[in-house]
Amino acid sequence: MPLLALLIIVGVLLFFGGRFIVSTLHKRRLLRRPLTADQRAMIAACVPLSRRLPAQLRPRYEGKINLFLDQVEVFGYEGVEVTEAMRLSIAAQACLLIAGTTAWYDSLRTILLYPSAFRSMQKRREGYVIRERNQTRLGESWRYGPVILSWQHSREGAEDADDGKNVVIHEFAHQLDGLSGDVNGVPTLAQGQSFAQWEAVFLDAYTRLVADVARGTRSVIDGYGATNHQEFFAVCTEVFFERPTDLKAEEPALYAQFSTLFQMDPAAW
Ligand SMILES: [Zn+2]
Structure with missing residues (x-):
């Protein structure tokens, strides 16, 4: 190999290797850094659920919020002016899901906020035909980003921490689900968590919800979860965080699987 070609290859390797090391160190620094007192106060005020997080989870939670704020840009649509409090609110809700684990929203770079x-x-594909439907949405999650949210519903969802409805947690459950490669209700499970058990418990609870919806029986899990497996996962995640004791009472096996997945026990908080 000519010397010049060798030098170019070594140069390219050094360049990308150097960039990788700098970015890894930057990430590590952010993950270790605690939030400021002002940021903590803002998050406690706008995301009351975060105040319940056990002390041992807080350092990782705060580090991930730092990383989120660094990696993800929030853009306002239709007149929304994005403030620091709004960015903190979204980051603090999104990071609740990953405060107990090493999971990370790798490919997410953008959040779009509509006023409402x-x-x-x-x-939608129907046979060989693609049909288009114009729908009203509170949130949307794309496999490789962005996440699109109604700010009004994101704010209200955070303010009421006990109604089992939280659009930010819902959309980030889809993001988490997608980290396994497909958004299909099967996220990357915790180390040692049995897929066979997860699947059996998940499908059992899903079938029960579908039957409840058909009969008109109310469940702690919103009927929207009966749409398909990925919506079931997202709706159950909302309930796991916002009505954990009710979920544990009604669906103990499902609660246990979610508790292992998230490495958390919100019913005990
Ligand atoms: Zn959904």
């Missing part, structure tokens, strides 16, 4: 519910064109 927004219209979105949905494409």
Whole structure:
């Protein structure tokens, strides 16, 4: 190999290797850094659920919020002016899901905020035909980003920490689900968590919800969860964080699987 070609290859390797090391060190620094007193106060005020987080989870939680704020840009649509409090609110809700584990929203770079519910064109394949439907949405999660949210519903969802409804937790459950490669209700499970058990418990509870919806029986899990497996996972995640004792009472096996997945026990907080 000519010397010049060798030098170019070594140069390219050094360049990308150097960039990788700098970015890894930067990430590590952010993950270790605690939030400021002002940031803590803002998060405690706008995301009351975060105040319940056990002390041993706080360092990782705060580090991930730092990393989130560094990696993800939040853009306002239709007149929304994005403030520090709004960015903190979204980051603090999104990071609740990953405060107990090493999971990370690797590919997420962008969040779009609408003032309220927004219209979105949905494409759906029916046989050989693609149909388009204009739907009103509170949130949307794309496999490789972005996450699109109604700010009004994101704010209200955080303010009421006990109603089992939280659009930010819902959309980030889809993001988490997608980290396994597909958004299909099967996230990357915790180390040692049995897939066979997860699947059996998940499908059992899903079938029960579908039957409840058909009969008109109310469940702690919102009927929207009966749409498909990925919506079931997202809706159950909302309930796991916001009505954990009710979920544990009604679906103990499902609660235990979610508790292992998230490495958390919100019913005990
Ligand atoms: Zn959904």
